[in-house]
């Protein structure tokens with residue numbers, strides 16, 4: 001399975017003309033996802049760090065476009081990556097809003113890590129799960145059906161969170177302290193450099 005490198009991800013983000021605030025969000029989700037993966041590394045020997053990195057960086061790859069087209073950005077992002085020759089990353093992107101299944105157990109998939117990481121980042125800030133889900137309710141729920149769907153998702157994600165932090169060597173509330181602002185700034189610079197290199 002081919003997985004794009006970080007720089008390849010940055011170049012693709014640039015080519016897709018992703019809005020700046022979505023770039024900042026994606027880079028933060030990546031930091032969070034890798035902090036989770038590193039915390040789980042001892043227990044979850046099978047986790048593919050490169051795959052998590054690419055899935056997190058590219059999870060909103062078609063979101064900017066979706067504002068105009070109204071496409072389902074999880075589905076279309078997954079399809080785009082499969083077409084580009086990265087079906088494994090596409091599968092993670094496709095499941096970043098809602099996972100195909102919410103199993104129990106002590107092992108985690110890369111898709112679960114990216115899905116949960118995205119639910120802990122509001123804009124480019126690490127926040128508690130409830131705050132992020134409340135934002136989703138306010139912003140994306142227009143009727144009873146939406147509210148029911150998001151309520152279900154909220155419950156399932158709480159379960160995922162509980163499972164994760166049973167295994168992680170730090171608490172859910174400590175996640176933010178595991179993610180350095182300095183590193184985020186450095187990655188933003190590295191993204192801009194990749195973007196300039198790509199267009200110039």
Ligand SMILES: [Fe+2]
Nearest residue numbers: 059060063096
């Ligand atoms: Fe998204």
